[in-house]
Amino acid sequence: TNNFDPENKIGEGGFGPVYKGILSDGAVIAVKQLSSKSKQGNREFINEIGMISALQHPNLVKLYGCCIEGNQLLLVYEYMENNSLARALFGKPEQKLNLDWRTRMKICVGIARGLAYLHEESRLKIVHRDIKATNVLLDKHLNAKISDFGLAKLDEEENTHISTRIAGTMLVL
Numbered sequence: 001t002n003n004f005d006p007e008n009k010i011g012e013g014g015f016g017p018v019y020k021g022i023l024s025d026g027a028v029i030a031v032k033q034l035s036s037k038s039k040q041g042n043r044e045f046i047n048e049i050g051m052i053s054a055l056q057h058p059n060l061v062k063l064y065g066c067c068i069e070g071n072q073l074l075l076v077y078e079y080m081e082n083n084s085l086a087r088a089l090f091g092k093p094e095q096k097l098n099l100d101w102r103t104r105m106k107i108c109v110g111i112a113r114g115l116a117y118l119h120e121e122s123r124l125k126i127v128h129r130d131i132k133a134t135n136v137l138l139d140k141h142l143n144a145k146i147s148d149f150g151l152a153k154l155d156e157e158e159n160t161h162i163s164t165r166i167a168g169t170m171l172v173l
Contacts, residue, residue: 001019001020001021001031002021004017004019004033005019008020008021010030010083011083011084011087011134015034015044016032016033016034017032017033018030018031018032018033019031019033020079021076028079029064029076029077029078029079030076030077030078030079030080031074031075031076031077032074032075032077033072033073033074034072034073034074049063049066049075051124051126054122054123054124055117055118055122055124057113057114057117057122058110058113058143058145059110059111059113059114059117059143059144059145059146060114060117060118060145060146060147061077061078061080061137061145061146062077062078063075063076063077064076064077064078077147078139080137080138080139080145081138081139081140082097082137082138082139082140082142083095083137084133084134084135084136084137084138085107085133085134085136085137085138085144086132086133086134086136088138089133090133097138097142099142103142106142106143106144107136107138107142107143107144108144110143110144110145111131111136111144111146114144114145114146115128115131115146118146126153127153128146129153130148131146134148135147135148
C-alpha cells in the first residue's frame with residue numbers, strides 16, 4: 001500500500017477504504033482498512049474474518065489474512081484486476097469495460113454459483129444480505145467473485161432463504 005498512499009486507493013469497501021498493495025514476494029493484494037468512523041465496524045470486521053476464513057470457493061474472494069493491532073484493523077485479500085462489476089458497468093468512461101453478452105452471462109453464472117455455495121453447498125449456510133454490483137469483484141479473466149461479508153448472517157436453523165431483519169443496501173432490496 002506504500003503506507004496507504006492515496007494513489008494506491010482502489011475503492012471504498014463496506015466499512016472503509018481498499019488499497020492495492022504488494023507483498024515482499026511480489027504478490028499483489030488488496031488491503032481493506034477499517035474506517036475509524038465506523039461504529040459497527042469492529043463487530044462487522046470480526047464477523048467478516050470468521051465468515052470468509054471458513055469459506056473456499058472459486059466465486060468467493062479469497063481472504064489471505066488479517067491484522068488487528070491497536071485501533072488498526074486490516075483484511076488482506078486477493079487482488080481483483082478488474083475491480084468491481086459496478087465500475088465495469090457504471091463507472092467513468094475510462095473505467096467501464098466493454099462486456100459482451102457471453103461475458104455478462106459468465107459473470108451472472110459465477111455470482112449464482114457463489115450464492116448457491118453460500119446458501120446450499122457450504123458446511124455453513126450463509127445469507128450474504130448485501131449482494132450488489134459493488135460487492136461483486138472481477139478477476140483478470142472477468143470471473144465474478146462475491147466480496148464484502150460484513151453483513152453476512154449464519155443461518156443456524158437451515159432456513160437459507162429467510163433473513164430475520166432487513167440489512168444491506170435499500171435500493172437493492
